[in-house]
Amino acid sequence: MQILSGMDRARNALERGERLPGGTLPLPIAESWQRCRELGLDPHRRPRGEVVPFATVTRRRQKMEGLRRLALAEMQVLYAQIAGSNLMIALADAGGMVLDTISDQAFTESTAGRAIIPGSLWDEARRGTNALGLASDASQPVGVFGREHYFTCHAHLSCMAAPILDAHGQVLGLLDASCANEARQQHTHALVRMAAAQIENGLIFQECADNFILAFHPRAEYLDTLSAGLLALSRDGVVTALNRPGSALLSGLPAGADARFDTLFEMPFARALDGLLRGGVFPIRDAAGSQVLMVCRQIAPGLAVRNLHQEPQARPHDKGGSAPRFVCADAAVKAAMADIGQAVAMGMPIHLTGETGTGKELMARHIHEVSGRRGEFVAVNCGALAEQLFVAEIFGHEQGAFTNARTEGSIGLARQADGGTLFLDEIADIPLSAQTALLRFLDAREVRPVGGLKIHKVDVQIVSATNRNLEAMVAERAFRADLLYRLNGLVLHLPPLSARSDFALVVKHLLQELAPGVAITDAAIASLAQREWPGNIRELRSLLQRLLLRRQGAFIDETCLVEGAGDSGDTCPACRDRGLASRICREIRATYRVHRSVTHTARALGLSRTTVYKHLCGEPLN
Known part of the structure; x- marks a missing residue:
């Protein structure tokens, strides 16, 4: 005798008009079948295929x-x-x-x-x-x-x-x-x-473009996943949106519309935000006493970090008193910044190293803010100054001191920075003949303009930067050893973008600067992270600007990353002229050219190996 499955018995009962046997179907399905019966629907017939105009x-x-x-x-x-x-x-x-x-x-x-x-x-x-x-x-x-x-x-x-x-x-x-x-x-x-x-x-990113958006979860590894709660807040800490995982994580708390951050978490909103905007993962307890980890995913546009709360401003040389205006969650970057407060309090010269585009000027400006100095931040591109003009530009000159000198003379950039910070960028390009004058200035902090007799005392924080190896230049006698020893009181090395562990945060931070409210998918960030980035953050900013022009929706996804997205060139035959499908196909084939591996391509784009094979099966990729 044939034994019927539960589904067989349920279908037989349905099609014969008999009572449905209990326990043979999931409850929602059984209830739906019963409703359909009550509406008089015949399971043997074809349904009414209504289509609206x-x-x-x-x-x-x-x-x-x-x-x-x-x-x-x-x-x-x-x-x-x-x-x-x-x-x-x-x-x-x-x-x-x-x-x-x-x-x-x-x-x-x-x-x-x-x-x-x-x-x-x-x-x-x-x-x-x-x-x-x-x-x-x-x-x-x-x-x-x-x-x-x-x-x-x-x-x-x-x-x-x-x-x-x-x-x-x-x-x-x-x-x-x-x-x-x-x-x-x-x-x-x-x-x-x-x-x-x-x-x-x-939708939360799209509809809350003027809000802060915070991600939170009890475990740090889930902050970049769909399991993380997303909390959108107005500038005064009123909840404007909360996603489903966020509602579950705050279950039992008054997390409805118009709730306030201060009623959901033990820490005041202004204090929490001050910590969040310093970058990295911020621990906080909800009102029920459970700890979650939180990161800022979107900053309300037009809001200066220093005006987030009404607490007194940090006094000069108060270590940690100024939040950086850039992402610094990477361990190497945070370690490099740990001693800035003490260094500027001592007036110690700070030397920045790192590849072109790693953010050395941003770091220099942050050092100026940490110092609390009231004078100007004066940046000098040493490589852009002609050898014969270098000393005159830095230390000033009197009227008619040399041919082509300004008629009215010049006080010089060093005196312009008095009471502030003098940032000597591309320090390796200073002519040898000018290095002696700079060394004397660093020792005495005194300036005498070219063609002048009067000596001026100046008080400046010295920050220098280069993307070259000064020690090697010293060995080659292209840079003075004693000048290097004056400049490198504290050395901060900025790692290349491709080596940074906070790459995703850098992408999101730059994107919010360029277009507040525009989101970027994790898949797009993963694809960006596979690139070499020889131009570092400067190159990334330029690419994000192009992606903003190319995007089709309210956020950037991996299909926007295809160079020349408007043409139908490099696609497999099945995807040619199929809009979004062709854009996906071009991205897969372009990524494959970089990795030369189906497995690595699939991992980079978050796709299955089968999908990658499907798009590579056309003409050979040369």
Whole structure:
């Protein structure tokens, strides 16, 4: 005697009009079947395939423009992640009206593909038990696998849908993946939930562009994942948005609309923000006493760090009294900065080393702020001064002191910096003939203008910088040893961008400076991190400016990283002239050229090896 499975017994009962046997179906599916029966739907018939006029779809798209921009980019990433054929990704509004789809040719030409089109309605009353309808009703992710669909004609499909919620828990839209029944159901379901969460986080960045956005989680390794809470706050600490993980982490606390940071956490908002804006991970306890780790993901634009609170300003030489205006979460950078306060208090010269574009002038300006000096910060590009003019520019000159001298004379840059900081950039390029004069100045801190007799005493903090090896230059007699010993009282080395552990924070910080409120995906940052960056932070800033021009939505994803994104050149034949698909394909092929490894390419882009193979199978990559 054949033993029927629970699903077999449930289907037999459904199709015969009998009472459904208990315990054979997941409860949400059983309840949906019962509702469909009560509506008089016949499981043997084809559902009512209602499609609204395209003008209605267009109006609905316009109302959901912000969400749709985010969702379309995420749908393409999701499509690339789910390997295999017979696949469709769909975006619907909160009521189950399909707005956009991305699918492969096999699914498009199937019966289901012809049914899931823009304007089609997928509420339960019309389509029976289906993932879009259930996710809309329950406001929860739902999977409907194979014969769990009410209508028999849908038994070959597995559909996974997740709602896209706003910061108050209201359904804004639905994301669905439909594929052949034999596809990896749980894997796909997890990816759909993650994609919906990514869109929700993107909406927070998009809609809270004038707010601070903080990420928090009890464990540091989860701060850059979708498990992290995102908390958007106005400048005075009022909660404007909180994502789903954040609501769960603050469960039991008054974290609703108009809540205040000070009621959710033990530390006052101004004090916490002051610590967060210094960079790195900041520990804090919530009002229930549980510790979480927090980082600042977005700074409210136009707000100076020094005006964040009303506490008295740090006195000159007060160690740590000035927060840096750049990211310094990298251990090497933090270690280099540890002694700045004491060094400037002693008037010690500080020498900065590092490759071109690593931020030496930013560090020099930070040293000036830490010093508390009221005088000017005066930067001198030593490599840009002609040899015969170097001494006159630095120390000044009297009227008519030499040919082509200014008619009115000049006090010189050293006196201009009196009471402040003199930053000698590209110090290795100082002519040998001028090094003696500079050495004498560093010893006595006295200036006598060219052609003058009067000596002027000056008080300056000396900061120098170079991207060259001065010790090697000393050995080659191209730089004076005694001058080097005067300059390198405290040596700070800035590592290259490619070696920094806080690369992601640097990217986000620069992006917020260039375009406050524009987010960047983790996949895009991972792709950027694979590059060499010979121009360091300066090169990264330039690239981010180009990406802002190239982006299609409200944030930058990895598809924006393709150089020449407007042409249809380097794609596999299947992706040619397919819009977003072709951009993904170009990025995969470009990344492969760098790594020459399918495994490394897949890891860099966050894709499966199968997906990478699929896009590399066209003409050989030379």
